[in-house]
Each structure stands twice: as structure tokens, then as C-alpha cells.
Amino acid sequence: MDGIHENFLKLSYHDPMLQKTVKCLDILGVSDSLTQYVYRTQHMPLHAYQPPIAITISRMIAQVEKPNIEWPKALQRSRALLLEKKDMLKTWQNQMSPFVSRHLSVGSFVEDIASPFLHILSPLSLRPVALNLLSEREKDELVQLVDTMVSYSVTYRNTKFVPQEKANISVVPHEVSSLSLYPPINDVINFKGYQSEHIGLSLAMKQVLVHEVEKQKIIKDSAGKLLNQSNDGDMKSEALSAIRKKTVANSIRPALHSSKDSSKCSSSTLEMQSNSASNVNGKDSVPAKKHSSRATNFFDRFRKERPLDAKTHSDVGLQGATLQRDSRPLIFKYNEGFTNAVKRPVRVRDLLLS
Known part of the structure; x- marks a missing residue:
């Protein structure tokens, strides 16, 4: 058929x-x-x-x-061309900004938006002059056009001659083959024997737009990187504050336990004194055992005594720093290996003779 x-x-x-x-x-x-x-x-x-x-x-x-x-052959050719254009539009949609691409579908763009969008990308009011010669209204239109091109990920690139742009050869014959839209959106609405009515911009204006679009992309990328770095810094600061709070809480708990141990030791000394006073007149006087108020921890012997009568602000700060340092357990690091200064054979008689 x-x-x-x-x-x-x-x-x-x-x-x-x-x-x-x-x-x-x-x-x-x-x-x-x-x-x-x-x-x-x-x-x-x-x-x-x-x-x-x-x-x-x-x-x-x-x-x-x-x-x-x-x-x-027409059906197979048309099917291959249709798949090619669909892939091009899908790739272009993935390159758009998320707040634009999630509200845009390929079918609605081709049916309703493609032709008006090409008119937006080539306004007639922009003159091919230097930026400092543009009026305020033209500068605003240029800024809006650049923002639209960045949001929709559209720019101009050097491409070969496109047949459907023959309508503009009479106006600017040397510009048609130099810069054209990328992605080629105008191919979606151009057909065999169709003459496009979209007026292309001049070469100077296209070069200005390419420069401004690239500059805006760089600015947005740098702003996004700075935002990510600030978010990472906030997360790191929150994690450090949580670690600091945890270490302070862990440092307070041993201090409380040491205060409880000291109160127990003081109560035991009072009981010893009362027992010795009651056994003064006894017949068999047993010498009382020495009770030390120090804790039974091995590392307590290396800790320095703290003055109890410090009243100045500097002494109070020094005491707090010393308390926080002494509340933490000592950390040892074992380096694997063999050195003669640390590990050497020694006999017992050498120790006795020395």
C-alpha cells in the first residue's frame, strides 16, 4: 500500500x-x-x-x-528523520534548566512553542552595534534574551550551510553559513518547499550573544559551586559542634564520678577517725591501715595536683583547661618495628650488679 x-x-x-x-x-x-x-x-x-x-x-x-x-522509500526516510529529531529534542531538553524542562514536553514544543520561540530568539529591535551604544530598553531586552537562551540552553555555533536559510541570503549572504542556532530548533518546523519567515540576527549580534551566554553560564556555575561549598561548610560546622558537645559531656561525667569518689573517701576517713577514738582505751591496739584518698586508677599517679585556693579569673580558666585535659584518658600509639634502643636482651644479673 x-x-x-x-x-x-x-x-x-x-x-x-x-x-x-x-x-x-x-x-x-x-x-x-x-x-x-x-x-x-x-x-x-x-x-x-x-x-x-x-x-x-x-x-x-x-x-x-x-x-x-x-x-x-519515503516512509523509511521519514521514520528515520523523525527519530533523529526526537533524539535531538530529548537531548536538548536534558540540557535545559530543571525549572524549565520539567514543564516542557517535546510534543507540546513542536506543536505550540517552536515557531513563537524562534521569534523570541531573533527580535527585530536589537541593533548590531556595540553594547555601550544601546539604549536602556535595548539593554533590558538583551539581558532578557540572554537569560532565556541560558535557561533553554540555546546558543550559536559555527555550522555548515543550511538549505532552509536561503530566505536570508539576500540580506546577509556571508553570515548564514557562519553562525546558526544550536541545537537546530528551526529544523523542526522547516519542511521541503517551505520558506521560513523568521528573520535571522546579524553576525555581530550573534557573536555578542554567544559571548554573553558563555559569561552567564560561567557565573552561574561558579555561584553553584560556592553554594555547594557553603552548604558543605555548614554541615561540617554542625558536625564539629556536635563533636564538641559530645566531648564536653564526656569530660563532665568523669569529673562527677571523681567528686563522688572523693566524697566516699572523706566519709571513710571520718569513720576511721571515729573508730580510732573509740578504741583508744582498748587492750589490743591494732595499727590502723593507711587509706589513700587517691583513686585506684593507674594513670592517676601521673596527674598533677591542682591548687584549691585559686581565686583569680586566669587561675579559674587554667583550672578549667587542666580539668578538661586530665578528664580525658591518656592515648598511646604503638609503632611497629624493631629498634635496639627500646628492645634489647638484658640479663637479671646485669640489673642486680648495677
């Missing part, structure tokens, strides 16, 4: 009122509807009605001489 659709208009059949042509097109429409219904419902036996359609068209336009029929 694709071969009939591409070749029947090339035949030299007699049809001055185009009645046969209209009937053939109607029959081909019925064939397309039938094919679509079969593919949608999977009722394959309905394909048996396709040969009678071809026979009907042949009885209306068949001639005696042998026709020159070509193999149908």
Missing part, C-alpha cells in the same frame, strides 16, 4: 476532473484506518481486506503500457 501511495500519482491515467484521484485517496485512507485498527487490536485476520483495496485502485487507474514503479 505504501508503494501504491507513492507511485499512483506518477501514472498517466485520464482523469480531467480528478475524480479517480479523489477515490484512490479515499480508498488509501480506508486502508490506513484498517491497518491502524489491526495494529491496535491485534486482529490479524482483517489483513485479508487489504488485497481487494489494491485491486480496486488498479481497476480505476491501470493502463496498457508498463508503468515505471519505484520501491517505496
Whole structure:
């Protein structure tokens, strides 16, 4: 049926009122509807009605001489071109800003937005002059155009000559092949034999737009990196503050335990004194055992004594720092290896003689 659709208009059949042509097109429409219904419902036996359609068209336009029929290629070519343009639009959509791409679909862009969007990208009010010669209104329009191009990830690049831009050759013949839109959005709405009405910008204005777009992209990328660094710094500061609070809490707990141990030791000394006072007149006086108020920890012997009568502010701060240092356990690091200064064979008699 694709071969009939591409070749029947090339035949030299007699049809001055185009009645046969209209009937053939109607029959081909019925064939397309039938094919679509079969593919949608999977009722394959309905394909048996396709040969009678071809026979009907042949009885209306068949001639005696042998026709020159070509193999149908338009459908495959159109399908490949459609897939290529869809891939191009999908890739372009992924490069857009998230707040733009999530509200834009490929189908709606091609059907509703493509042509007005090209008019927005090529405003007639922008003059190809230096930036300092533009008026305030033109500067605002230029800023808005650059922001739109950055948000939609559109720029200009050096490309080869594009046939659909022949309409602008009379205006700027040397600029058409130098800079063109990237991605090529104008290819979506251009067809064979179609003359575009979109007026392209001058080469100087395109160069200015390329420079401004690249500058805005660099500024946005640097701002995003600084924002990420600040967020990482805030998270690190929060983690450090949490660690500091935890270490302070851990340093307070041993101090509380040491105060409790000292109170227990003082109560035990009071009991010893009372017991010794009651046993002064006793017959068998047993010497009392020495009780030390120090803790039984091995590392307490290396800790320095702290003055108790410090009253000045500097002494108080020094005491707090010393208390925080002494409350933490001593940390030892063992370096693996062998050195003669640390590990050497020594006999017991050498120690006794020394």
C-alpha cells in the first residue's frame, strides 16, 4: 500500500476532473484506518481486506503500457528523520534548566512553542552595534534574551550551510553559513518547499550573544559551586559542634564520678577517725591501715595536683583547661618495628650488679 501511495500519482491515467484521484485517496485512507485498527487490536485476520483495496485502485487507474514503479522509500526516510529529531529534542531538553524542562514536553514544543520561540530568539529591535551604544530598553531586552537562551540552553555555533536559510541570503549572504542556532530548533518546523519567515540576527549580534551566554553560564556555575561549598561548610560546622558537645559531656561525667569518689573517701576517713577514738582505751591496739584518698586508677599517679585556693579569673580558666585535659584518658600509639634502643636482651644479673 505504501508503494501504491507513492507511485499512483506518477501514472498517466485520464482523469480531467480528478475524480479517480479523489477515490484512490479515499480508498488509501480506508486502508490506513484498517491497518491502524489491526495494529491496535491485534486482529490479524482483517489483513485479508487489504488485497481487494489494491485491486480496486488498479481497476480505476491501470493502463496498457508498463508503468515505471519505484520501491517505496519515503516512509523509511521519514521514520528515520523523525527519530533523529526526537533524539535531538530529548537531548536538548536534558540540557535545559530543571525549572524549565520539567514543564516542557517535546510534543507540546513542536506543536505550540517552536515557531513563537524562534521569534523570541531573533527580535527585530536589537541593533548590531556595540553594547555601550544601546539604549536602556535595548539593554533590558538583551539581558532578557540572554537569560532565556541560558535557561533553554540555546546558543550559536559555527555550522555548515543550511538549505532552509536561503530566505536570508539576500540580506546577509556571508553570515548564514557562519553562525546558526544550536541545537537546530528551526529544523523542526522547516519542511521541503517551505520558506521560513523568521528573520535571522546579524553576525555581530550573534557573536555578542554567544559571548554573553558563555559569561552567564560561567557565573552561574561558579555561584553553584560556592553554594555547594557553603552548604558543605555548614554541615561540617554542625558536625564539629556536635563533636564538641559530645566531648564536653564526656569530660563532665568523669569529673562527677571523681567528686563522688572523693566524697566516699572523706566519709571513710571520718569513720576511721571515729573508730580510732573509740578504741583508744582498748587492750589490743591494732595499727590502723593507711587509706589513700587517691583513686585506684593507674594513670592517676601521673596527674598533677591542682591548687584549691585559686581565686583569680586566669587561675579559674587554667583550672578549667587542666580539668578538661586530665578528664580525658591518656592515648598511646604503638609503632611497629624493631629498634635496639627500646628492645634489647638484658640479663637479671646485669640489673642486680648495677
